[in-house]
Amino acid sequence: MRPAAVPGALLVAAAVLVACGTTTTSYPPPPAAVPGGPQPLGVGGGPSTVSTPPPAPDCDPTASLRPDGPLPPPGNPPAGSTMARIAERGRLIAGVDQTTYPFGFRDPFSGELTGFDIDMLHAVSAALFGDPNRIQFKTITSAERISALTQGQVDIVARTMTIDCSRAQQVGFSTVYYVAGQRVLVNRGSSVTGIGDLTGRKVCATKGSTSLDAIAAAASHPVPVSVDNWTDCLVMMQQGQVDAVSTDDTILVGLVAQDPYTVIVGPRFTDEPYGIAVPKQDEDFVRFVNAVLERMRADGDWRASYQRWLGTRLGPVPDPPPARYRD
């Protein structure tokens, strides 16, 4: 080694030593945020079949079966009827919603299921048993309404269910007990004034609902987002994951009641006649339920229930929708 190189080598050695001796205290950079916020379980896209099959020409889905005269006295159903089978079991098994204020929801204070739909079921129970509370509730999602009936898991479904021809082919519907119409819910201050302004925006509805079909079929081409329950739509709107919720005004009224920063906009762009559904083969039970509805229209129970759950939120208390029968 040349003498001149010695100091250089020493310097390098010293530098290496110093580097080895110093504890490196450099921390790794903070990791990037875990992507995506939480979403309700089971979020999906549009309906699997975008356009519902066109109704058969002779289909008049809102015309139901005429009651067999006045209601029989409670606890004394005709032998061999569906009502006798239910009476023998001792309780009515009903498919309902526990999330849709004010139609079928779980009252957080009492833990009881209540709402306009539930009132209809209490009336059916009272007519069957003389006791409005002989009901076993099973909560089902919108998409499960038809399968719950066809598979015999429930006797009856009252769950903001729109009567239409494709459904009427699979289940039996009562007369119309409520007529709703689809509108749009947005955040207060939004520039959206109706379904026509939602081009390319995310709009929420529940799976298997007619509302989801209507969103997918809208001329303005919104992006449908589907969830299990209507309250999940409100959750997604509050979390900024959808721009709007579009469904029946009755359900939207219930969402506005839970979040005053939302507002219903635009005109009704569909008619949604609600019916109580039972298995297709139980025609005697359809007639029985229609008799119960006749009584409620006549004795003011329908108006009392409307007053209790909807009040004047959608204008003055209307008359109950008239019954239409096909025979």
Place this chain on the structure above:
Amino acid sequence: MALAVITRVGAVPRLPHGLLRALVRFLRTTPGRLMALLLGLLLLCLLMATVTVAGVQRKAGEIRDLVTGSEPLTVTAQDIYRALSDADATASSAFLAGGVEPASTRAQYTADITQAASALALTAGTRTPGDPLLTLSAQLPVYTGLVETARANNRQGFPVGAAYLREASGLMRTTLLPAAERFYQAENDRLANEQNAAASFPVAEVLLAAVILGCLVAAQRYLLRLTNRMFNVGLVTATAAVTISLLWLLTAMILVSVHLASARQDSSNQIAVLVQARLAAVQARADETLTLVARGTGQSYEQDFVAASAKLGGSDGAGGLLGKARALATSPAVRADLDDAVYYQQSWTKTHAAIRKADDAGQYDQAVATTVGAADTSSGTIFARLDQSLVAAINTARQAFSAGTDAAAAALTLLTPGLIVFAVLAGAGSVFGIWQRLREYW
């Protein structure tokens, strides 16, 4: 022969390669060889001292890490999983109870979240593949935020509160709990690996000691040929010192392995099964509650409950993980705790059957009361007692772990100073023994 080429030691050549040549020449002489032997043995003794002492220190460190690091970390990891799962079940049962949640339920939820969060803080900095801790730390505040949103809405009577609770439960079950499970598994594997490492045999140290022993014997044979004297006091002393070191090292290491193996048998293996049992129990509890929350559409939760319950106690409550833990148990205390656990699992199965029967018969309110009520016969109370017996069993088994590792650590007592003393003795003996011979050439 060798005397003919003897050179004066002090005749230092001027040039480096002359120095080398002189050194080679010197090493061919007998004093040269003796000098080389002396230096070589001294160096080997120093090396032995360094290597064995470092090895023993490392081993002591590994044992200490087991007690202060890996084992508590594994327990912490299972605490995180249990606390999170219990928080999920508790939040759901508060929803079931209806009305304003009972103060006790709220307190339990808060305790669960506090425990999970503090356990996360304790594990900060642990590197685990896939970074489950990152997921847990990032998502826990999101989860609690959702639960609080649910509460705020619930207290205003808004059903959207239930939707937030469902979202929170979904986040827990799809993201947080799987991450907590990955973390626990990783920590458990790490503990097993570290136990293997700590119990491993110190091959290098023992080989080195054996090599030195061989060198010492060879040196004595060389001296015997050179001087015809049977014993060299210095080298005999050195040989004795190295032999004792080697035997001591071997004994200590075998003791360490034995004690660590018993710690594993009496503790780690049992704890692994007990933890699995505890996690299965809390899983079953969450499923039981969520079945009722789903109200009629909870078949998948009920199936999950049946699966978790069978995993926990088998068909009769005494099989499954509880039976496996009972068979592994080595202490009467653990066995007694497990007998309690089996008893509670059996009463839970009966109570659950009653709950399902009531719910299926339409008596929902009664089913809820039996599930979340404070009565001794409610499944909530039974689950809490089952969990307590499992915790007691885990704590007892953990004591066996400390006992085993303490004994392993005790086997290393005085080994470090002992090895140093004997290495010094061996070095001094070698130097003295050869110096005596070397002196004869001056």
